[in-house]
Amino acid sequence: MSTKSKVASLVVSAALVATVPAWAHHSFSIFDAEQTKTFTGVVTRVNPDANHLQIFFAPMNAERKNVERNAEGKPVVWAVEMAGSAQSAKDGISVNAFPPGTIFSVSLHPLRNGDPAGARAGALYKCPEKTPPAAGKNCDTVTGSLTIGGDVPVPAATTN
Numbered sequence: 001m002s003t004k005s006k007v008a009s010l011v012v013s014a015a016l017v018a019t020v021p022a023w024a025h026h027s028f029s030i031f032d033a034e035q036t037k038t039f040t041g042v043v044t045r046v047n048p049d050a051n052h053l054q055i056f057f058a059p060m061n062a063e064r065k066n067v068e069r070n071a072e073g074k075p076v077v078w079a080v081e082m083a084g085s086a087q088s089a090k091d092g093i094s095v096n097a098f099p100p101g102t103i104f105s106v107s108l109h110p111l112r113n114g115d116p117a118g119a120r121a122g123a124l125y126k127c128p129e130k131t132p133p134a135a136g137k138n139c140d141t142v143t144g145s146l147t148i149g150g151d152v153p154v155p156a157a158t159t160n
Contacts, residue, residue, distance in 0.1 A: 031109040031119040040127075040138045042067055043102040044077055046095045052081045053088040054117075055098055055106075064132040079117040080108050082149070091149035093124065103127040105138035123150035 041057035058067035058075035068076045082088050098104065105125040108118030125139035126146040139145045 030111055030113075032112050033109050035110055036107050036121050037110055037118065038105065038107045038138065039078065040064065040103065040105040040133060041078065043098050043100050043104065044075070045100060046098050047079075048085040048088075048095050050084055050086075053083065053085045053093060054079045054081050055093075055104075057104070057106075060103070060132060063135045064137070076116065080106050080120050081117065082120045088149070093149045097148070098126070103130075103132050103139065105133075105140060120149075124148045 039057070039059045041059040044056045044058055047054040047056065056077055056079045058077055060066065061068055070076055082093060083091070085094070088094065104127060107121040109121050110118040124147075126148055127133060127139040127142050128144040131142055131144070133139055133142050140147070
């Protein structure tokens with residue numbers, strides 16, 4: 001193989017390797033930016049994916065006494081997708097900052113297909129440990145809550 005052919009082969013290989021992440025990565029058009037839902041929920045787990053960190057959570061009922069449950073009595077679980085893990089960590093959002101059981105409030109743009117997930121829209125509000133907000137309210141109304149990862153406020157009254 002000639003030097004010219006080797007160089008061409010390396011260039012093509014590098015281009016293919018660079019485009020594979022783009023194929024695996026999705027567009028944010030899957031989310032309905034015209035719609036914003038606000039939830040106060042309890043973290044079930046955090047997925048620290050390199051492309052998009054996700055927090056999985058069970059929304060709390062309006063009374064803020066328990067989580068919402070489906071017909072079988074199991075907690076309903078939503079996911080909120082954010083920037084990659086590195087950027088999210090810079091914003092204060094990480095596995096360690098949101099362990100299971102954390103109560104927090106988030107606004108999101110839901111998936112267009114109706115699945116229980118969405119893209120983060122603004123800041124997260126973390127309630128103090130084991131301190132849910134009052135009925136119909138969100139964590140930004142709780143004394144001692146933390147604002148994390150943005151400057152766009154979550155509404156004080158819930159929409160879920």
